[in-house]
Amino acid sequence: MHELNLTLSALKQQYQNGDLTPRALMKVLRENAQEYDNYNLFIHLLNENELEPYLSRLENSEPNSLPLWGVPFVIKDNIDLANIPTTAACKEFTNLPTESATVVTKLLEAGALPVGKSNLDQFATGLVGTRSPYGPCHNSFDFKMISGGSSSGSAVSLALNLCSFSLGTDTAGSGRVPAAFNNLIGLKPSKGLLSTKGVVPAVRSQDVVSIFALNSQDAYDVLQVSAVFDTEDEFSRHKSNLTPPAWNTKPVIGIPDKASRIFAGDTLAEDNFEQAISTLHNLGFELKEVPFQAWLGTAKLLYGGAWVAERYVAVEEFMQKHEQQMDPTVGAIIAGARNLSAADAYKGSYALQKAQRQTQLIWDESGIDCMMTPTTPSIYSIEDVENDPIGLNSILGTYTNFMNLLDYAAIAMPTGFRKDDLPTGVTFFAPAGSDNALLKLSDELHKEFVSTAGAKETKVPDANGLYFTNSQTIPLAVVGAHLMGFPLNSQLIERGAKLIKITKTAPKYQFYELSSRPILKPGLVKTSSQGESIELEVWAMPKQHLGSFLALIPSPLGLGKVELIDGSEVVGFICEPCGIEGATEITQTGGWRNWMKQRPAD
Template sequence: MSTKHNFDLRISSLRQAYADGELSPRELMTLLVEKAESYEDHNIFIHLLSDEELEPYLTRLEACDPSSHPLWGIPFVIKDNIDLAGVPTTAACPEYAYVPEASATVAQLLVDAGAIPLGKANMDQFATGLVGTRSPYGVCHNAFDFNMISGGSSSGSAVSVALNLCSFSLGTDTAGSGRVPAAFNNLIGLKPSKGLLSTKGVVPAVRSQDVVSVFALNSQDAYEVFEVAAQADAEDEFSRKEMDLMPPAWGARPVLGIPSSETISFAGDEQAEKHFYDSIAELKKQGYEVKEINFQPWLDTAKLLYEGAWVAERYVAIEAFMEEFENVMDPSVGAIIAGARKLSAADAYKGSYALQKAQALTASLWQDIDCMLTPTTPTIYSIEQMQSDPIKLNSVLGTYTNFMNLLDYAALAMPTGFREDGLPIGLTMFAPAGTDRLLMKLADKLHGHFVPTSGAKETPVTTTHSEFFANPHAIPLAVVGAHLTGFPLNGQLIERGAKLLQTTKTAPKYNFYELSERPILKPGLVKNEAAGVSIEVEVWAMPKQHLGSFLALIPSPLGLGKVELINGTQVVGFVCEPYGIEGAKSISLTGGWRNWMAVRTG
């Protein structure tokens, strides 16, 4: 740990400090409450938990084994449209306040895992805004520059992480509220696929499109929170099981898309434009293939969220309250939601048809890329600028965010450095639903290439750790013969959406044969620990949903079994039953099928 007021709150570091006896959860929460109070002028919190409110959480942790709870003693902050039992939920509107008896499902899962809530965070009222200025509890100020906006609507959630008041926080993200504040405060902002984190106990904004989001200092911390919180909820009709989603597989380096020059906008911000293209140049230097994509279909879809019938969902969420208390609401929020009164059922159908068309049109754009990269926002504004033109400038900030949930994408905002004026900046990566873990893994790999620290208190970016991230939707599959790149059966992998992960070798425990069966030449890999050698293999990511159809194509004596790689890991791969090598030609010394084919036909 470091000094009293600048301790390392990364989950792994905090866990180690507890194990070493340097700190206890009770000591930490005392320090954090004291530190949070010192930032009163930032308007981060609507409700900071008192000693009496914290006591049950601390007492419970002190009575249990830290190793039995994956987030034992990890402090977090909750956006104030997410219920925490016994603490008022206001959605940044005092007249709306109520005290829930039970916590939102997502908050309860985290508490059950040992996490400790510090407080309820300030936000744009009723989660309507991307700015952090639409709250009667005061403007939430940027962690880097007091005069700049913090982003919204999850403003306090982001600033609390950036100012080292918690290890992670919960926000919500309907139109960008979990990504814009991350970009403006040098954080990872994870917007999970819709339905993976329960919205039971969350005040709706646009209920069919709402997502609970995660702010963290690094991708590994976001992943740990996701692991705990991404649980199907029978009491949330919009909940989905992660394994029911069927995202495409990615290769070792996903193909990246960026908006074409004709369809990208920076609202006249030359600093933002230069930084984005510098970031893309860095990715190309690292070996990533980048393709320009016509972004207009996504831009057109973004307009549906606020200019179309989905505004009616915001009205439905608070209809009874608004009819009585509209006069006390933030003027911008009230004006936006009141627009729903002009909408009809016909407008709703028109919006539905427009979205269906957009879904079909954008689906084809994924044929050439794995992951799309955009600026998180075109620019950033000062608080003064935002208050002078609140609705128009808010709309600009949503340029690259508003369409995400309508089109069912997972997304992640990642810092990529600092502007010339010292403000943080970043990009957003997104891909079809279910790619959450792939996005987190990619961000973990890239984050440290762009910035050395997270948040505003110089917390080091965690060293990348690719093995930290699992992919439950794809199986690594080792191939050794006719399925190799450039060989006759490779198309069976490609047509099932498999992507090449790596070319490597087996452990030195195998014998290799050309089998006598025809018409297609094929090899047999047989384990022989006593007299084996290493054989070259390609490892492909095979979507789980296609593994069965692939297995059906494999003729006896070949089959799929466990193959040990040179690094000691085991993957599914082609193996041969022992009887299959009767009459076969030993080709082990060639080291692999590609070498053998070169010799055989040479």
């Protein structure tokens, strides 16, 4: 079996160098997928004829000419791909869509290549990955263990290196539980950010298309392509309408109070979560214990309340004819909606409204930016779940079921391996619209916990805070009086700029204290020789305020491109060559902050 590095950056480099072609890649992936037939990953693996239109299109364009050019992805089989059957893991439900789901269409337009339609818990009802007539999906690390669900095949196919990313859906945790069990990033975007047109509904008002990725940077790239407002989806939301509160420079993280840390007797899971808390403390994060019962109570509403009726509405006509052909557990859960009344629906609505108010008050009073919980209390074997399909599934949803009801964005991130060598992880969540902030946080932390992703030891990249600046801001590098704690920093703060990271320039610069006064100012000059790395800060500046900021910059300073130590470039302060006449060279100090500590008094 031939293993490739399928991260987006590595794949792009291989295409650029001519080391790989999309056609050759898809041939390898199809061959590798057949090695895992007994894992029950796919309901439909695309054949050569079905792939041909996508491959031909790419071969008529330049490599990397599209954002996801030649990037292979897997689609959960409750999401439509044109001219490929959609089953929702129910053979009698099978239909042949003539057009792709909106989210799939956007990915195809960006150059992505569909590998296949993946197995799932039938009608996306389950967190286990065992409720399918196509067989239980097996964990990528231990064949006897559950994969997590309902997006089981999507997660495991990624973990086994059969694609670069995959699509799931997440109503109650289906895009996060399999991520935790297979050492992956699982992004549950804000509700409405990705269109659900062309998705078989589970609980339509709460459904979200989710993204599995090997790292947060890949998840971000996929999100940028797929998060498009859809006028044909009444639940779709504009990105611009999702504006959560600004985070602190180093986010304050809430954790459940000790009484709310539930692990169902699994001491290995409990140990891992406590270790994660300790790691964050050691990294300098402020963690606050938060009374968590209001969230745990809300989680019970999704299956114990009126929202089960939405599952029934989604498949009512089908159930009237084919209920006996459904998975027994799934059929029993959905059929329970027949006992619910309109009064129950209102009672559920009132209970949710109360929970929304309670949790918001706790959030505001605690002063946290995001919450961190275990993704699941435990993990189970396939045999365990077969013996108790509803009880164990319910435990798995302890920390996931409330997310969409309370309108959060969430991301599941690996936190290493338990003492029994099974992967596990935590979930960070925050109000809708926090997607980029959560991705940035998980990117910063991912490599602190694990060095590889999935089950095939794909390396986790170094964190890159610049990756997650949104389209409304521009990264801006400052080197002197605009640094934190210095006289002109207020010019950034007043314009809503936020610190992204502290880093250094490439070793190509000379640094000066300029002779102009009254405020001491530095001059950064790029040189072809004798240059060094100079410390700087990168801030995210709202684009609408960049002009007014530029107007404040006196000659000989201006804005230009500054090369960072990682090779990337950002807009930053540079000095015209004439400006260094009479200036004091301070390159050897390594930065303005160091220079100001040792500078002799005038």
